[in-house]
Amino acid sequence: MGINTGLGTTAVFTIQSLALKIVSIDIGNQTLPTVNISTLATTNYEQYIPGDLSESGQVTLECQFDSEADQIALGAVDTLTITLPLTGTGTSNATWVGTGFITDYKPPGFLKNELQTHTVTFQFDGGANSGTAPTFTKQTTV
Amino acid sequence: MVELKPHPAQARHPVTNVPLFDDDGNPRPLLPETRSIWWDGVMVGYCSKHGATFTLEVSQVPDWVRDEVEELVSVEFGDCPKVSMLIDTPEVDE
Numbered sequence: 001m002g003i004n005t006g007l008g009t010t011a012v013f014t015i016q017s018l019a020l021k022i023v024s025i026d027i028g029n030q031t032l033p034t035v036n037i038s039t040l041a042t043t044n045y046e047q048y049i050p051g052d053l054s055e056s057g058q059v060t061l062e063c064q065f066d067s068e069a070d071q072i073a074l075g076a077v078d079t080l081t082i083t084l085p086l087t088g089t090g091t092s093n094a095t096w097v098g099t100g101f102i103t104d105y106k107p108p109g110f111l112k113n114e115l116q117t118h119t120v121t122f123q124f125d126g127g128a129n130s131g132t133a134p135t136f137t138k139q140t141t142v
Numbered sequence: 143m144v145e146l147k148p149h150p151a152q153a154r155h156p157v158t159n160v161p162l163f164d165d166d167g168n169p170r171p172l173l174p175e176t177r178s179i180w181w182d183g184v185m186v187g188y189c190s191k192h193g194a195t196f197t198l199e200v201s202q203v204p205d206w207v208r209d210e211v212e213e214l215v216s217v218e219f220g221d222c223p224k225v226s227m228l229i230d231t232p233e234v235d236e
Contacts, residue, residue: 010197014176017193017224066229079173081151081188083197093185097151097172135172137152137161 002094002139008085011061015078021064023117025082027096028057030134056098056124056134065108065116072105072120079132080122086139094139099131100124144210146177146189146218177218179211189215193224200227 012019033051059080077099084094104121127133151172153162162170179187179194186203187196194211196203208225215222 012188012195012197014173014188014190014195015192017190017195017226019187019195019197019226019228021228064229069229079176081149081173081176083150083185092150095149095151097149132172135151135154137150137169137172140150140169 002087002090004085004087010083011059012081012083013078014081015076016073020061020120021066023062023064025062026060027082028059029055030057031055056100056126058103059100059122059124061120061122062117063120065118067116072102072118074102074105077101077125077129077131080124084139089141090139091142092140095137096134097132097137098124098134099127143182144207144214145180146214147180149173149176149178149188150185177215181207187211189218189222191219191221193222193226196225196227198227199230201230203227 006025009022009025010019011022011025032054034048035051036046037049038046059082078101079097079099082096084096086093100123102120103123104119106119108116108118110116124134125131148171152169153172154160155162164170176188176190178185179189179196186198187194189195189211194215196208196211212222212225
C-alpha cells in the first residue's frame with residue numbers, strides 16, 4: 001500500500017535543469033469530453049458516450065521565490081518530472097512525467113510578514129512533437 | 143556512494159497504454175536520455191545532457207557529492223553544463 005502525504009514531493013524541469021522550492025503542487029484534471037447521443041426517441045435521461053481525446057491537464061506549482069535564479073521562460077518545451085515520496089518498502093519512487101511548456105508565470109507578491117512565492121503553470125502537451133504524454137508510473141517495492 | 147540509474151518513469155505502449163518491459167522483465171524507461179541520481183540508496187535528483195538537478199537544498203549537498211555527480215554526468219553525456227539545487231531555507235538574521 002502506498003498511502004502518504006504530499007511532503008517530500010519534488011518537481012524538476014529537465015531541459016532548464018531547474019528544481020523549484022515547492023510549496024504546493026496541483027497536477028490539474030485530466031478530463032474526457034462527453035458526446036450526447038440523445039434523440040427524440042430517447043426516454044427519461046440524456047444519453048452520453050465517452051469522447052475520443054482527453055485533455056492532459058495543467059500543472060500549477062507554487063514555489064518559494066529565489067531572487068538569484070534566472071527568470072522562468074514561458075513557452076519553451078520541457079519535460080516535467082514530479083516525484084512522489086517513497087512509502088513503506090518502496091525502492092523506486094512513483095512519478096508523473098510529461099512534456100509541455102510553461103503557459104503562465106505569476107511573479108511574487110511583496111508583503112510584510114509573508115514569504116515571497118511565485119506560481120508557475122505548466123501545460124502538458126499530450127505528447128505533441130515527439131514529446132511524452134503525461135504518464136504516471138507507480139512506485140516499485142522490494 | 144553516488145551513482146546514476148535509469149529514470150524511474152516507465153514507458154507505455156502508444157496505443158494500448160500498457161506498461162512496457164524488456165526481455166529480462168525490467169521496465170523500459172520512459173525517458174531513456176535522462177538518469178536519476180542516487181546517493182547511498184536515496185534518489186536525490188535527475189540529470190541529462192542539459193545538466194544535473196538536485197532535489198536537495200544547497201546546504202544539504204556536500205562538495206564531494208556535487209563533484210562526483212558532475213563527473214558521472216560528464217562521463218555519461220560528454221558534458222555537464224549546469225548543476226542546480228534547491229535554494230536554502232531562509233535563515234533568521236542574527
